Amino acid sequence: MTAPGSPADTPGAERRRRPRGEVRDGLVAAGLELARTGGPDAVVLREATRMVGVVPNAAYRHFADRDELLAEVCLAAMGQLADRMATGVARVRGKHGDPAAARHRLRAIGVAYLAFAREEPGLFATAFSVPQQHGYDTAPGSNGTDRTPLGQLRAALDELVDAGVLDQRRRTGIEYPVWSAVHGMAVLVGQGPLRDLPDAERHRVEEASLAFLNQGLG
């Protein structure tokens, strides 16, 4: 992001005082890049400051410690996962309530989740490695639509009920088994014991998981 010789990106500006929030945002962006290529452990504070072109201690003006920076990076990574899911769902046509469309949309969620875990293993691992102190927000709820991964899954399951595919009485709390099944597959295949499976085999296994879900939901 910057040459080691010159203190900042722009060679003209010699030192000190970048625009408001620039350093902070830069650190998060740098951390995200590090996480992308090396997972959460690769988010090293000094390296991030180097990329931004600032001295290590400058980070402490914006974050209490490394974990707080990491937490921010995790949040951003989770956001990218959510985006991926949203675009996947949006690609499925067919109006709300149509049984086939509802099934496809749920499937799209799972496919996007698994694809993200496969193509961005560093970010995926980071998204789920929020340090202890800076816990997850357990969803904002909010008035509008909840764009978190869990929120999107809930919406898809609700539609499955609306479409008459999933029995209303089974709906309560079923997001957790469903989420678990997809998440577990992503973890086992991405970083866990199944990570060395050849591509074809991995694809088969992933499909089996989605099929199991599709079948188990009605």
Added chain:
Amino acid sequence: MTAPGSPADTPGAERRRRPRGEVRDGLVAAGLELARTGGPDAVVLREATRMVGVVPNAAYRHFADRDELLAEVCLAAMGQLADRMATGVARVRGKHGDPAAARHRLRAIGVAYLAFAREEPGLFATAFSVPQQHGYDTAPGSNGTDRTPLGQLRAALDELVDAGVLDQRRRTGIEYPVWSAVHGMAVLVGQGPLRDLPDAERHRVEEASLAFLNQGLG
């Protein structure tokens, strides 16, 4: 494991040359203890050597680097998970082939898995964090019974087929969706976004996952 003042556990032996394999085994044991309380990141080489009462470099006589030690610790942790599952299954009575017993044994596997993840979060996380270079062995297969977690799951599913609960044609590859569902729940609830769920809620969610499985298998 030893007082910092004296170099070894036994105060008489002043220094040098412990019995064959003792230091190596001690390092793994120490690493396991560290992993138990703090997860894989807590397995720090220097601390392990301190616990054994040996100088940091001594570790390099037994392991190429820290990752190799960690890999050994991971293996041990996985072994403890397998033990837990085996004893859980063994507690279920009823002879092989009985439908109810087969169902109970599968359930016992899931319950043991989730219990281990909950009660030993450090070891559980460690078991699944084998460093890249020292990959999982993808099961020995072997002639006798396979005591790995996956092997035990397979046995339980086979019994489910024998008992006529699970259709033979659905058997192939179904261990992966099943494993994923349980593993995903363990991860989400233990270290993931659901880790702050109150006990009662977490229990309900875990049960939902097991019920989903039980229902989905026929």
Added chain:
DNA sequence: GACAGCTGGTGGACGCTGTCCACTAAGTTA
């Protein structure tokens, strides 16, 4: 039994990390 060779320990050093403290310059407000 002396001697060579291997094995497994020691001591010291290096570069990297996260973090703390003191300091200072730029921007903001009175």
Added chain:
DNA sequence: TAACTTAGTGGACAGCGTCCACCAGCTGTC
């Protein structure tokens, strides 16, 4: 303009993984 806050710098520290040189004790052979 003076006082105050904000956001950067510089230097230091301990702890980490790892490398190199060294050396003590065990082992096997002539």
